[in-house]
Amino acid sequence: MAGGARVCLGQVGAAHGLRGEVRLRSFTSDPAAISGYGPLETEDGRVFEIERLRPAKDHFVASFSGIRDRSAAEKLVNLKLYVPRERLPAPADGDEFYHADLIGLAVVDRAGKNLGTVVAIHNFGAGDLIEVRPVAGNRTELVPFDAINVPTVDVAAGQIVVTKRG
Numbered sequence: 001m002a003g004g005a006r007v008c009l010g011q012v013g014a015a016h017g018l019r020g021e022v023r024l025r026s027f028t029s030d031p032a033a034i035s036g037y038g039p040l041e042t043e044d045g046r047v048f049e050i051e052r053l054r055p056a057k058d059h060f061v062a063s064f065s066g067i068r069d070r071s072a073a074e075k076l077v078n079l080k081l082y083v084p085r086e087r088l089p090a091p092a093d094g095d096e097f098y099h100a101d102l103i104g105l106a107v108v109d110r111a112g113k114n115l116g117t118v119v120a121i122h123n124f125g126a127g128d129l130i131e132v133r134p135v136a137g138n139r140t141e142l143v144p145f146d147a148i149n150v151p152t153v154d155v156a157a158g159q160i161v162v163t164k165r166g
Helices: 031-036 070-074
Strands: 006-016 021-026 050-055 060-064 080-084 106-108 114-123 128-134 141-144 152-154 159-161
Touching: 006 070, 021 031, 031 050, 031 060
Parallel strands: 106 159
Antiparallel strands: 006 021, 006 080, 021 060, 050 060, 106 114, 114 128, 128 141, 152 159
């Protein structure tokens, strides 16, 4: 895997109140653990540290260092927050992996034929989708990331197996 890879741990939502707090969606397996990964980085290189985190209905309310009023908090809406991949613990077993580990893997069918490369993982609310750039062509395809469509993920071998329909 390429050095410098980052993993998205959360996303900032709307401002909350007048003192610089924001709604925060955590993507970590234990959502409250997001505050334990140290400084979080944005895509444009800014760094934020969580000072306080408290649970709300379906999100957290967070305070970041340096953000003290609603106006500053409103400028953070929709920011994705990352940590360097190497800061995360190794997966507990061979069946676990981070989504970031899938980017760049070869996509093959059950017979081993190369179909393309994983370029992104998305979730638009109905489950994870793997975006695949085919060997031939520029138009990417989305494949549902489930046991039926992706029966094998082998990070060590650098590939995933997908079932080809139609």
